[in-house]
Amino acid sequence: MRAGFELSENPFRLARVCPELITFISTIIPMAESVLSLNDVAVYQQENLVLNDISLEVRPGEFVYLIGKTGSGKSSFMKTLYADLPLREGQGQIVGFNLKTLKEKDIPALRRKLGIVFQDFKLLPDRNVHNNLDFVLKATGWKDRAQMDARIDAVLEKVGMKTKGFKFPHELSGGEQQRIAIARALLNDPELILADEPTGNLDPQTSVEVMKVLQEINKTGRTILMATHDYALILKYPSKTLKCDGNKVFEVIQKAG
Numbered sequence: 680m681r682a683g684f685e686l687s688e689n690p691f692r693l694a695r696v697c698p699e700l701i702t703f704i705s706t707i708i709p710m711a712e713s714v715l716s717l718n719d720v721a722v723y724q725q726e727n728l729v730l731n732d733i734s735l736e737v738r739p740g741e742f743v744y745l746i747g748k749t750g751s752g753k754s755s756f757m758k759t760l761y762a763d764l765p766l767r768e769g770q771g772q773i774v775g776f777n778l779k780t781l782k783e784k785d786i787p788a789l790r791r792k793l794g795i796v797f798q799d800f801k802l803l804p805d806r807n808v809h810n811n812l813d814f815v816l817k818a819t820g821w822k823d824r825a826q827m828d829a830r831i832d833a834v835l836e837k838v839g840m841k842t843k844g845f846k847f848p849h850e851l852s853g854g855e856q857q858r859i860a861i862a863r864a865l866l867n868d869p870e871l872i873l874a875d876e877p878t879g880n881l882d883p884q885t886s887v888e889v890m891k892v893l894q895e896i897n898k899t900g901r902t903i904l905m906a907t908h909d910y911a912l913i914l915k916y917p918s919k920t921l922k923c924d925g926n927k928v929f930e931v932i933q934k935a936g
């Protein structure tokens with residue numbers, strides 16, 4: 680007969696059989712903090728209310744889709760998260776920043792902790808891939824040449840583009856340009872990647888390739904929120920899904936089959 684529990688027991692299973700343990704466990708295992716937490720948030724475009732009563736949480740390591748019809752407010756929602764639109768109503772915390780009290784001068788610091796990926800890539804056309812990435816590193820305070828080159832190599836490797844640093848954006852396919860845009864988003868090791876229709880300009884096969892890159896990045900522990908119209912991708916890579924509809928954002932459960 681053995682008395683008590685062995686240390687090798689799963690503490691969460693123990694918590695179910697012994698509820699007092701929950702209090703104890705919560706003191707030794709810090710709860711995963713939210714990467715994003717919104718409470719009764721409203722999203723405006725100028726004076727027009729686009730979305731309201733948004734309350735949601737995104738936890739570290741999650742991959743979350745944001746879906747909804749054209750004009751339902753996906754981009755406006757994303758813009759509120761990266762402070763392109765001010766948070767006027769409700770409470771919002773993102774990667775440790777309070778969106779409600781955020782000052783203009785804090786926006787660069789917030790964006791450094793976010794990786795932002797757009798539908799139209801937004802690469803600088805007048806310089807090659809390496810220099811596109813170098814531009815961002817310089818703009819975000821990197822100084823050491825060797826460290827900068829190593830970082831550029833590392834992010835290009837992550838997106839399978841290590842040999843393409845010398846290419847200009849116009850010499851790359853859409854899918855390759857999006858990989859570079861994802862590499863750029865990774866430069867400062869962001870806590871959260873916001874991807875607004877990242878496959879919107881790509882054909883279905885290239886979309887899957889870009890999606891595989893995002894999935895790989897998510898598997899390494901990074902949190903991703905991705906706005907998309909692409910239901911085929913959601914079916915192929917099911918994950919938590921939020922929907923913008925009727926001025927609201929709510930979680931939808933994917934039906935099997």
Ligand SMILES: Nc1ncnc2c1ncn2[C@@H]1O[C@H](COP(=O)(O)OP(=O)(O)OP(=O)(O)O)[C@@H](O)[C@H]1O
Nearest residue numbers: 724725727729747748749750751752753754755756
């Ligand atoms: N700069 C702007 N000024 C005023 N209204 C805007 C602006 N941008 C978007 N809107 C309006 O806000 C609403 C939501 O637009 P938004 O672009 O967020 O939708 P969306 O779901 O991202 O659409 P899409 O899928 O077509 O990109 C729409 O009614 C749109 O007309």
